[in-house]
Amino acid sequence: SQQGEEDPQALSIQEGENATMNCSYKTSINNLQWYRQNSGRGLVHLILIRSNEREKHSGRLRVTLDTSKKSSSLLITASRAADTASYFCATAGVSGNQFYFGTGTSLTVIP
Amino acid sequence: NAGVMQNPRHLVRRRGQEARLRCSPMKGHSHVYWYRQLPEEGLKFMVYLQKENIIDESGMPKERFSAEFPKEGPSILRIQQVVRGDSAAYFCASSPVAGDSPLHFGNGTRLTVT
Helix, strand or coil: CCCCEEECCEEEEECCCCEEEEEECCCCEEEEEEEEECCCCCEEEEEEEECCCCEEEECCEEEEEECCCCEEEEEECCCCHHHCEEEEEEEEECCCCCEEECCCEEEEEEC | CCCCEEECCEEEECCCCCEEEEEECCCCCCEEEEEEECCCCCEEEEEEEECCEEEECCCCCCCCEEEECCCCCCEEEEECCCCHHHCEEEEEEEECCCCCCCCEECCCEEEEEC
16 A cells, blocks of 8 residues: 655744654565655655665755654754745655655745 | 656657657666656555566556666657547656665656547
């Protein structure tokens, strides 16, 4: 079955504020990845966190992973209008055969 | 280094016709994944291929849909006898290794069945 469920479904914040999105999944994973999708475009990879890692940073992005709770969070600090997009988490199973994507969080950053 | 190329970007087919969607992975990538996305929804896994082999097609409908990734040329997702419910965006992604590296996505093919 598909796994990966983002929360909230939609988020609207003011420019400069932080945005936090959460992802829950169902089965054991090799790694978890976050992607961004602008309207009408393909997904762009943001960050990958392996199952033995707890936290990872990349610029204004901070990702945490809690394998005991089967959950991850993506924090975007000091948001900008250009961060407006949909954000998806994807989990790679231990076999590596499939990447399952969640339903996404639609982020709107108001200038 | 060109990214993942998908064509056509938009495809309109009448019910009953065939749709052929093409995907050229990034240079050096031998793993290809196809996904389907309905408006306001996430991506649904369809099939995972390596060169000349289908590794996992568990997300693919049993009938009318097929995929290939020949030794030479792009990966093809083929939908026979299309129905209105096939209307969606179809995305292809590639990676150099399975499971442990990011996926690189194309911009998708938007299929409309009239």
